[in-house]
Amino acid sequence: MEARASRxxxxxxxxxxxxxxxxxxxEHVRLTAQGYTAPIRWSFGQGHGDPEPGDQIFLHKTGNRNGIIASGQILSSGVEFHPHWSxxxxxxxxxxxxxEVxxxxxxxxxxxxxxxTLNDFKFPVQSSGRKVYSTSDQMLESM
Incomplete structure (x- = not known):
């Protein structure tokens, strides 16, 4: 069986x-600055494919001073439903x-x-859990 490529x-x-x-x-900023990881449960949205352990994740802060502020790895397989955060x-x-950062x-x-820079990725990002396709995923990682 062939291993699935991470997304x-x-x-x-x-x-x-x-x-x-x-x-x-x-606390998470402090931990990651010291080289530790910071575990978290995060809302993912729907209809964007089932995430799997090892998939890369980036956190995009919206609103004022918007942009990518975190990167890490998905640990869970698929999504779990919990009470909505808001x-x-x-x-x-x-x-x-x-x-991780x-x-x-x-x-x-x-x-x-x-x-x-990411001309293969459609902006704006309207919902959480949006998949980033190649080559934009590699460009995002390097940035």
């Missing part, structure tokens, strides 16, 4: 404290992942730079 996905964060607790965010009573798909938004890979 790359972009997930979103709106920059709100409800979307990423500020204390947890600061809509009580609603369920949403999540993945388990670990950030998480930086302050002031040090981000800016959206404008991504948009001008």
């Amino acid at each position: 790359t996905f972009v997930v979103l964060w709106d920059g709100s404290d409800g979307g990423y607790d500020p204390d947890e965010f600061a 809509e009580p009573g609603k369920m949403a798909p999540y993945i388990t992942a670990e950030w 998480l930086i302050d938004p002031s040090d981000r890979l800016p959206y404008d730079q991504m948009k001008s």
Whole structure:
């Protein structure tokens, strides 16, 4: 049986404290700066293919100072449904992942730079869990 090639996905964060607790965010930045990983459960969206362990993930902060602020690996197989992070009573798909790098938004890979460089990737990113196809996935990794 042939091994499946890993894939790359972009997930979103709106920059709100409800979307990423500020204390947890600061701790994850500190951990990854010291070379550790930071495990997290993150919303993934629907209809973007089933993620598998080893797939690459990037966190795109939206809103002010938008751009890529994290990269890591997906740990879970597929998605699991849990209560939505901002809509009580609603369920949403999540993945388990670990950030290998998480930086302050002031040090981000800016959206404008991504948009001008990743010409095989359609912008704007409207939903979490968006798959990044080759060659844009390799370009994103190198940036």
